[in-house]
Amino acid sequence: MSLPRTLAFDFDGILCNGLREYFQTSWRTYRRVWPTSTDQPPANLAEQFYLLRPVIETGWEMPVLLRAILKGFSAKQVFADWFSIRDRIVADEDLNTKDLGQRVDSARDQWITEDLDNWLALHDFYPGVLDQLQQLSVQKMEWVIISTKESRFIHTLLTDAGVDIGRDRIYGKDCRRPKYETLRLLKPQLPGPIWFVEDRLPALEQVKQQPDLAEIGLFLGEWGYNTERDRKLATQDSRIHGLTLQQCCNSLSGWIA
Numbered sequence: 384m385s386l387p388r389t390l391a392f393d394f395d396g397i398l399c400n401g402l403r404e405y406f407q408t409s410w411r412t413y414r415r416v417w418p419t420s421t422d423q424p425p426a427n428l429a430e431q432f433y434l435l436r437p438v439i440e441t442g443w444e445m446p447v448l449l450r451a452i453l454k455g456f457s458a459k460q461v462f463a464d465w466f467s468i469r470d471r472i473v474a475d476e477d478l479n480t481k482d483l484g485q486r487v488d489s490a491r492d493q494w495i496t497e498d499l500d501n502w503l504a505l506h507d508f509y510p511g512v513l514d515q516l517q518q519l520s521v522q523k524m525e526w527v528i529i530s531t532k533e534s535r536f537i538h539t540l541l542t543d544a545g546v547d548i549g550r551d552r553i554y555g556k557d558c559r560r561p562k563y564e565t566l567r568l569l570k571p572q573l574p575g576p577i578w579f580v581e582d583r584l585p586a587l588e589q590v591k592q593q594p595d596l597a598e599i600g601l602f603l604g605e606w607g608y609n610t611e612r613d614r615k616l617a618t619q620d621s622r623i624h625g626l627t628l629q630q631c632c633n634s635l636s637g638w639i640a
């Protein structure tokens with residue numbers, strides 16, 4: 384496998400750890416959908432949410448995950464069967480997923496407007512990743528971000544961290560297409576090979592199913608929101624490479640062990 388000329392990074396769980404913010408935004412959204420008597424979340428709800436974060440694909444699921452926890456679904460049940468638990472809650476409670484997604488984004492927008500510093504402070508870039516992005520830029524390596532988060536939130540966070548990236552290199556939720564479609568779109572536009580770093584195994588597996596994307600290098604970021612099981616599956620997969628944070632932040636030639 385030859386070294387890449389373009390890197391495509393996922394954002395949440397690869398570049399940035401926003402677990403504390405996800406929880407707070409989810410709780411704010413939850414309270415608008417299911418009014419609670421107190422503005423304080425129940426004890427341990429945050430810890431349970433952090434543990435179950437790997438099941439989440441898109442923002443609208445976050446308040447539904449809180450609903451599932453508060454309805455008494457165990458971590459084991461959620462890990463085993465998240466899609467059916469999620470879909471059942473949506474159907475039983477007559478929810479609209481598009482509306483939920485908008486509520487999550489508007490809770491975030493409102494928070495940013497009211498207290499930007501407070502919002503920014505709940506995000507941590509993983510150690511070493513910002514330096515690596517700067518290095519890649521110095522080396523004239525192309526890099527882009529492909530995420531299910533709205534591009535504007537990513538741009539705000541990177542700008543605050545001192546990373547200069549054009550909005551046109553952030554492919555967020557507002558692009559309204561799955562990640563493999565974004566890679567398909569980028570393939571003729573950017574120098575290849577492209578390597579894609581992502582923390583959700585299903586997103587990598589979807590790319591793998593596209594015959595025309597066979598040359599894209601696939602890396603599972605092991606420090607992100609995935610499970611022991613995901614990491615084990617990746618090691619058994621001939622196409623998908625496990626990647627540690629240390630590898631990610633060092634020379635690209637060391638990415639494939």
Ligand SMILES: [Mg+2]
Nearest residue numbers: 393395396582
């Ligand atoms: Mg991610």
